[in-house]
Amino acid sequence: MEGLDDAEQQFPTHDGVPVAAMIKANIDPAVEELRKAVEAKSSDGFAAAFDHLTSACNNCHTAANKPFIRIQRPTAPPLSNQDFAP
Numbered sequence: 320m321e322g323l324d325d326a327e328q329q330f331p332t333h334d335g336v337p338v339a340a341m342i343k344a345n346i347d348p349a350v351e352e353l354r355k356a357v358e359a360k361s362s363d364g365f366a367a368a369f370d371h372l373t374s375a376c377n378n379c380h381t382a383a384n385k386p387f388i389r390i391q392r393p394t395a396p397p398l399s400n401q402d403f404a405p
């Protein structure tokens with residue numbers, strides 16, 4: 320959110336794309352859904368909300384003429400030198 324807040328403030332439009340308005344329309348509702356799922360400690364809700372957020376990222380990339388920037392669910396833990404097994 321901090322990164323997107325910076326993008327909103329520093330680049331309200333980028334190459335003619337209304338970045339700030341698109342973040343408000345696409346990302347803010349998806350982040351709110353994610354926040355609610357975390358507060359509810361809902362694993363299913365988190366997975367659904369994470370996928371909605373990822374779609375929102377990709378929808379904006381497509382709308383901003385950058386369809387080649389495709390975000391996906393992580394396929395591996397972020398660090399390979401730490402064992403995350405319970």
Ligand code: HEC
Nearest residue numbers: 333338339341342345346372375376379380383385388390
């Ligand atoms: C307002 C529309 C918009 C939204 C929403 C958005 N992006 Fe982007 N994103 C862009 C644009 C436009 C660029 C390319 C900026 C440039 O030209 O340098 C970009 C670039 C990126 C890059 C850099 C790619 C690279 O190789 O340099 C990443 C990573 C990225 N976005 C991830 C995300 C993620 C993750 C989300 C969702 C949480 C997201 N973006 C939401 C418009 C958006």
